[in-house]
Amino acid sequence: MILLDRVTKTYGRKGGTALDRISLHVEPKEFVIVVGASGAGKSTLLKLLTREEKPSSGKIIVGGIDYERLKDKEIPLLRRKIGVVFQDFKLLQNKTVYENVSFALEIVGMGSREINHTVPKVLDIVGLKGKEKRMPRELSGGERQRVAIARAVTRQPRILIADEPTGNLDPAHAWDVIKVLEKINRFGTTVLLTTHNQDIVNRLKRRVITIDDGKIVSDRAGGEYKA
């Protein structure tokens, strides 16, 4: 589902190396946690996957799409196939919960009837039934993140990338968000999660990839967080 082959990312001439010849393979329907200290290269890795940035060298193939052959015009089509959840939610502040989710479907030109059918179901999955008409500022952090997740999964992507989705949340809310991610994974979506949270990593008992200084230092199933 995700394949990285000796991917290197350097910034500028003297900016240093963010990722150093990373190779990685993620199977469909896997739940993978990427851990590492700030600046280790986690965010860079995710930005390469969403094509916010280009690698300096190496090969990236996601869901059968070879990034080398991807034209700028085709980037929107790629992003529609990948669901992304950000640490800072990135919700549209002047739209309601419902509109934030339906917006993702409007972009791809889905019919209104289909949208009205899909959005309530997705909001139900993330546990936001009854809050459709709230504005993002009226929600707690955990609720906001669940709106973002609903928005990311409503298009039924095969891959969900969650970049520190619990970074701004207290433990109880963080766990709510993680449970939603597990639920989505059970429906068959490949989940790639980055986190700092040792507790979450240890309780999930999933494949853990540790990045340090731009390199993968460990990759093991049912892994634990090693600081």
Add this chain to the structure above:
Amino acid sequence: MKQPPFLRRKLINFGRIFRTGTINFFRNAWLSVAATAVMVITLTIILFSVIANATFANTVQQITDRIDISVYLKDSVNEEQREDLISQLQNFENVRSIEYITKEQALEDYKDQNAKNIDLLVAISQTDNPLPASLRVKPEDPNRIEEIRQFLEQPDIKDLQSDETSYSGDRKEAVDNITQATSFLRTAGIAGVLIFTVISMLIIFNTIQMAIFNRREELTIMRLLGANSWYIRGPFIVETVLYGIVAAIISIAACSTLFSVQAAAFGVSSLNLLDLQFANAYFEQRFWPILLIQMVIGISIGAISAYIATRRYLKFKTIK
């Protein structure tokens, strides 16, 4: 994920872009008011410049129409010689028309002009008709009468003339002055229109750019969700096009009001070079075309500004 067929999807997208743009127009009420106001001022300035320019041109036309060259003929000139002279003059490109005024006609005109001067009328009726027949030559362009003048100064032509050639009854310098002044006014009018158009386009562009800067976060999010460029840009363009349409209507309404108030209040038909009656008629006769042109200008300024202003935020951030 099911998707409707291509054409239906395009229609749905267009509908949504249009709806979002309209909603934004009302949601960002203050910005809409500000941008529309600038647009109204622009369109009104352009409209006024155009009307003023047309009015000046009309004044110039009226003055130049009055400029003519009178060639006074000796009584001894026979019909053949006269026709010969007329056809020679007609060969000049710059000659628009030649009117032959007989001695009798000249006398009638003279009597009409001096209807109040009884003594003069009595004196003139007691003699033979002292007035010469003449040719009234109207030039196409009063600035270029020099060649006609040279032709009339030729000795054999001069022989046919009883008096010095008269240029509009005034001295030639006076004619020259008027034509120079009017052509200057015309150039100034066109330059004014251009300058005001450019200035107001810059202001509008800036306003829209500010609006987009305020919503750059929104643009980035749309981009990350995989919206294509037109889906993001479209609503902005719809919004600015609405500014243009509303501004055109307000501008026209304001001008209409102004003209009708002016016509009612002053009852004055002209202020020196500004023939208000003409300006009024010009505006009224061309009301619909002017409204249409105003809308086209407003829509173009808005759409072009929005297109350029969004371009910057729609580039893919792909750092190598």
